[in-house]
Amino acid sequence: MEFSWFFLWLGVALLGLGLLLLRAWWRERRFAGAALSLSAGLLLVASSVQQLFIFAMGVTGRWEVDSTPFIVLSIVAAALATAVWVALATRRGRESLRRGASRPQRIRELEVLGAIARVSSQAGPVEKVGGDILDTAAPAVGADAAVLLLYDAGKGMLRAAAASGIRDELWRTFEVDVSDNFNKVFMAQGRSLVVNDVSQERRFKMQLARAVGARSALIVPIRYEGSPVGTLTFYAVAAHRRFDGVTVAVAELIANEAGDVLERTRLQEEVREERERAGRVLAHIGDGVFFVDGTGVVRLWNPAIAAVTGLDSDDVLGRSPQDVLPGWSAIEPLVPVASAPAYAAKHAETLPLDLGDRELWISISAVRFPDGTVYALRDLTEERGIERLKSEFVATLSHELRTPLAAVYGAAMTLRRQDVDLDDDHRRRLLAVIAGESDRLARIVDQVLAASRLDSGSFTFAVEHCDPAPLALEVVEAARAHAPPGVTIELAPGEDLPQIAADPDMLRQVLANLVENAVKYSPSGGRVQLSLWRHEGRVLFAVRDEGLGIPLREQERIFEKFFRLDPNLTRGVGGTGLGLYICRELVRRMGGRIWVASREVEGSTFFFELPAAGAAERLTAESVDEPTRARA
Numbered sequence: 001m002e003f004s005w006f007f008l009w010l011g012v013a014l015l016g017l018g019l020l021l022l023r024a025w026w027r028e029r030r031f032a033g034a035a036l037s038l039s040a041g042l043l044l045v046a047s048s049v050q051q052l053f054i055f056a057m058g059v060t061g062r063w064e065v066d067s068t069p070f071i072v073l074s075i076v077a078a079a080l081a082t083a084v085w086v087a088l089a090t091r092r093g094r095e096s097l098r099r100g101a102s103r104p105q106r107i108r109e110l111e112v113l114g115a116i117a118r119v120s121s122q123a124g125p126v127e128k129v130g131g132d133i134l135d136t137a138a139p140a141v142g143a144d145a146a147v148l149l150l151y152d153a154g155k156g157m158l159r160a161a162a163a164s165g166i167r168d169e170l171w172r173t174f175e176v177d178v179s180d181n182f183n184k185v186f187m188a189q190g191r192s193l194v195v196n197d198v199s200q201e202r203r204f205k206m207q208l209a210r211a212v213g214a215r216s217a218l219i220v221p222i223r224y225e226g227s228p229v230g231t232l233t234f235y236a237v238a239a240h241r242r243f244d245g246v247t248v249a250v251a252e253l254i255a256n257e258a259g260d261v262l263e264r265t266r267l268q269e270e271v272r273e274e275r276e277r278a279g280r281v282l283a284h285i286g287d288g289v290f291f292v293d294g295t296g297v298v299r300l301w302n303p304a305i306a307a308v309t310g311l312d313s314d315d316v317l318g319r320s321p322q323d324v325l326p327g328w329s330a331i332e333p334l335v336p337v338a339s340a341p342a343y344a345a346k347h348a349e350t351l352p353l354d355l356g357d358r359e360l361w362i363s364i365s366a367v368r369f370p371d372g373t374v375y376a377l378r379d380l381t382e383e384r385g386i387e388r389l390k391s392e393f394v395a396t397l398s399h400e401l402r403t404p405l406a407a408v409y410g411a412a413m414t415l416r417r418q419d420v421d422l423d424d425d426h427r428r429r430l431l432a433v434i435a436g437e438s439d440r441l442a443r444i445v446d447q448v449l450a451a452s453r454l455d456s457g458s459f460t461f462a463v464e465h466c467d468p469a470p471l472a473l474e475v476v477e478a479a480r481a482h483a484p485p486g487v488t489i490e491l492a493p494g495e496d497l498p499q500i501a502a503d504p505d506m507l508r509q510v511l512a513n514l515v516e517n518a519v520k521y522s523p524s525g526g527r528v529q530l531s532l533w534r535h536e537g538r539v540l541f542a543v544r545d546e547g548l549g550i551p552l553r554e555q556e557r558i559f560e561k562f563f564r565l566d567p568n569l570t571r572g573v574g575g576t577g578l579g580l581y582i583c584r585e586l587v588r589r590m591g592g593r594i595w596v597a598s599r600e601v602e603g604s605t606f607f608f609e610l611p612a613a614g615a616a617e618r619l620t621a622e623s624v625d626e627p628t629r630a631r632a
């Protein structure tokens with residue numbers, strides 16, 4: 001009987017200890033150490049029930065305990081329970097117990113941080129890195145879903161950047177206005193907040209929490225060097241889940257790591273964007289740009305320089321410029337190299353660059369950096385060609401003007417002489433020279449004027465119905481009157497020629513130019529033939545000669561302004577280089593086209609076609625905006 005009270009006491013002690021351990025399990029049920037406290041707690045509760053049962057037996061006197069081993073065992077259990085009670089009652093004892101219990105949790109924390117560190121060492125866009133962090137962090141915190149919100153300080157908004165366990169359409173467009181006072185203070189203080197009941201929460205806008213069906217939430221601000229970067233928000237859907245102090249501590253450690261990771265990711269993205277932007281600029285810039293590194297190897301070759309040189313970046317990158325540009329060694333020492341781009345642009349040098357199959361004229365400058373040199377160049381070949389043609393034109397024109405002027409002057413001086421007795425015939429011939437050469441002068445000046453009016457757009461012409469055959473005859477007769485002795489000029493008008501839509505004066509000028517050229521470029525004489533025939537709603541004109549001919553590669557260029565095959569007059573035939581340019585422009589503006597077929601030495605045939613009157617009207621009716629009276 002005297003033992004009954006002992007069993008009561010032992011039962012109470014074991015029950016208390018069991019409940020304490022069960023409480024510890026309830027708190028830390030997410031950690032590995034919890035399994036131990038759960039089983040120990042349940043064991044103690046069971047054995048306390050047994051002791052109380054024995055006590056009840058003893059009190060009622062229905063059963064006597066007399067087994068010594070059983071009593072010894074119970075005394076040992078009682079001593080153990082008392083020792084734990086005492087340990088729990090003292091601070092040191094409590095601390096040592098807590099240390100023991102929290103060891104697995106620490107290991108778990110370290111595991112989580114290790115996993116986060118591994119995730120965060122991978123580069124990628126914020127959505128990917130953030131998503132990976134959340135995927136690792138959510139289970140560690142005991143959350144069912146999580147979202148990463150980034151802070152836009154300027155607009156006072158938090159915007160979703162990544163999520164875990166939440167459907168795309170719920171989080172992608174999610175943003176919260178955090179410009180109110182409560183949120184401002186929350187973002188500034190950087191302390192975590194647990195929302196135990198989402199449905200009761202009024203301070204935070206919990207739309208996303210409600211959308212995912214969360215019962216509780218944990219909001220952890222992310223900071224970098226003292227400034228808010230965003231938040232990590234964890235959601236627990238199950239009702240019994242609570243985010244306790246330990247969970248919050250783990251979440252804060254994760255947020256701390258996330259702050260560094262996000263900042264690094266942001267910087268990486270900035271660098272990547274910057275690089276892409278620079279790449280786009282370089283791809284669209286009109287100037288050729290290439291970069292040669294410290295070892296003398298080309299590391300960048302933009303599309304403009306690829307277009308100028310005809311060399312693809314694949315063929316150039318990784319090689320030295322000397323290897324790919326035959327003329328590079330010759331010009332490299334002459335390229336002005338500056339240390340500032342502004343200075344370099346001002347001091348660009350125009351140099352010839354030999355590409356092997358052709359030569360380019362480039363304006364080039366360079367800027368030297370510690371890790372290499374950037375070259376910027378512009379193709380001036382065409383401009384240079386025009387410049388050359390212009391200066392040749394001035395020389396040719398001076399010559400063209402001086403020759404008739406000298407003849408006129410000579411004839412006039414002779415006529416003025418008192419000491420020479422000139423007969424009538426001689427006088428007439430001198431006057432004819434003056435008239436002829438003045439006419440030649442006037443035609444040269446007319447050509448220059450016509451070309452300049454065509455360029456400035458002040459050339460007016462009136463398209464009307466006209467018969468091509470009589471017009472061609474007029475031109476041929478005028479040309480015959482001036483033709484040198486060895487040249488015959490024939491006309492072959494085709495049959496059944498329709499009327500054409502053209503300005504008769506312009507057409508006369510085109511024909512006269514072509515026939516005049518045919519005569520001029522047949523220095524050893526020959527037959528010049530002007531033929532006309534009808535061809536599919538058009539009239540075709542052909543001026544054929546048996547003269548010098550034109551090399552195939554120049555047959556396009558002879559229609560360019562100022563272009564002359566023989567600028568230095570080695571073949572002894574003068575001209576301004578404007579006649580064919582004027583012909584091409586006039587024919588184009590009357591709706592036709594002009595071309596040449598020629599073989600050197602054998603002669604040339606210039607063709608042009610103009611629309612027949614009916615066809616031209618149909619064309620005009622179709623293109624409403626095109627007036628018949630046009631300004632060229």
Ligand code: ADP
Nearest residue numbers: 517518521549558564565575576577578579580
């Ligand atoms: P130009 O006043 O020099 O004759 P054009 O524009 O009429 O100027 O002709 C341009 C160049 O085309 C001429 O310099 C000449 O070299 C070549 N050319 C023109 N017509 C003929 C032709 N019928 N035969 C050979 N070459 C020609």
